[in-house]
Amino acid sequence: MSHHVDVAIIGGGIIGCSIAYYLAKAGLTVGLVERDNLAQGTTQAAGGMLGAHSEYINDGFYAFARESQTLYKTFQQEIGIDIGYTTGGILQFAYTEEELLAGARWNDATYLTSEEFHNQLPHIASPARGAYLFTEDVHVHPQKTALAFCQAAQQLGATVSTGIYIDDIKATGEGYQVAHLLAKHVVIAGGSASTELIPGLQMSAVKGQCMQLDARDRQLPYTLCHQGRYVIPRPDGTLVIGATMEPDVLDVDTTTSGNVALHDIAERFIPGLSQFPVLKRWAGLRPKTVDELPYIGRVPGQENMHVAAGHFRNGILLAPATACLIRDLIVGQTVPTERLEAFNPKRGIFHEENHRVERQFV
Template identity: 40%
Template structure:
């Protein structure tokens, strides 16, 4: 078993696997250490909506970053299928961001100023979504905000990285990182390994590594709960979105309703309160949904930073330690560009200054 790597990535969610993929493409010798199984925690709980426009209010820095990441998915679609034989289920159809009143329409103004976003009147929406609520005054339609299946993206990154030479350790909990001269030794449940570079990418569980590595950055969990429903009658082509809630159609015809926002909650399992609020939300957007039957429910923990933007950057005191965590509601959306950015840090390539600044650890 290989003991030394150029890069060890701690965390085998979508962020860690994207990093491994982009590094392996450059023939960097990378290993991923995942405490559980690949993509089994927050990644598996995400709905997979790539809401570059619908989720990002900061249009100067965050939106271009998110947009670039979103576009990367169109290339990845073929690229990952060829390498891993996995289909990431990129689903076009776009998002309708609903406005129930004039205030909400006004809030959509800056979104609507973009060339790729269009306003729809209720009657037009009803042609596209026959079951839509009659309570709306219209919606912003964002064709580019497509969706993917997060577990498949993550597994496709992971297998493609392996095809390109990466090493994956599942069920390998990293207990401790030690700096020994110019290399790092990690002590994991799978044994000891060394690397020239370390990347911390394990979401809300990254806090203890920040601490071990001398930093006080803290991630807090924001639990999200979801429901999956089915019906042989209702067909939905487009994602519907309102106030951080959404109904996302899947490739198999099922609909995912998400997601609650429960601050500072570590329990991943849905509560009665959470499920009730999801039903409330869905009913408001698509009244007919209440007749649909429940398939399953689940929850996951979003890693939240103080300013709700991710940490993607170097350790302030060590050029060989990197962080890629804190992606909050947007881990799936931002995974490709995060992977590229960490790759560029490690290869000492040029990175857009405003992104380096915006996502640096010591901000």
């Protein structure tokens, strides 16, 4: 028997779960389906940094990321569920003059010279050009956060079904049939698997490997970051080291070469860190679009069908802002034209007669 909802969401990672929450909070009836368990896939493999500064692409992206940071702060204050929200901030390392100048654009950063860095953090390898501290770039625990969004959505009436594989979305006179859900609107939030439901949508996968170290006797007040590599301190005293970048590798196996790379990352930040006990190693696939900006918006040619996928390294960072953008599109709220164009899924839908579009900026 079909269950009628306003919105059916396909995908139970942090993007789908956050969309479910903000739609339910807006008063819509929501049903979410996930082919596996919740908060798996890319979500469970992520580091959890909310690095609006360290992941800067352009000013529009930065504004979107900052909105997401604010939404996280409000969310963790309101729900009363532990999401591993950890303050302190990110130390963005600068090894070159170019990196030093890039960091100087921020008026909300604290700059530490290499000497000041060494005096404050003597056990960490001082970068040649110092580092910038961004105290607003906190981090969360990805799986805990996704599950918290889902739990909060369910408390607001959303339904969640796992173990349901969707290979087709059927149009009906009343909307769309998605498994047992009959919905007026559909949101596809299945990461790189979203391409299976949207013909022609271009997305690739970039594998990343991480490891978790038992470093309870090594206090680290900040996340350390440089060019996508990081050391993240968890509240339990462990450290997450990441991440490798392996384009077009579709398995999620941990490898010897990945292990070597992760130990090199650990040593580059903190000499001797690679000698600490390894508690866990894992790998995941980051969904990458044609221009590294996510697809967020209406699927071209489909009424009331939206996609939110392809967040690459920024799925955790952008989840609540993405959810609010999808919500606004569904309920008819005004969205800035520049944002609609920058995230428009049509950027990544190619046909034989089309040529690749140039990257568009937020």
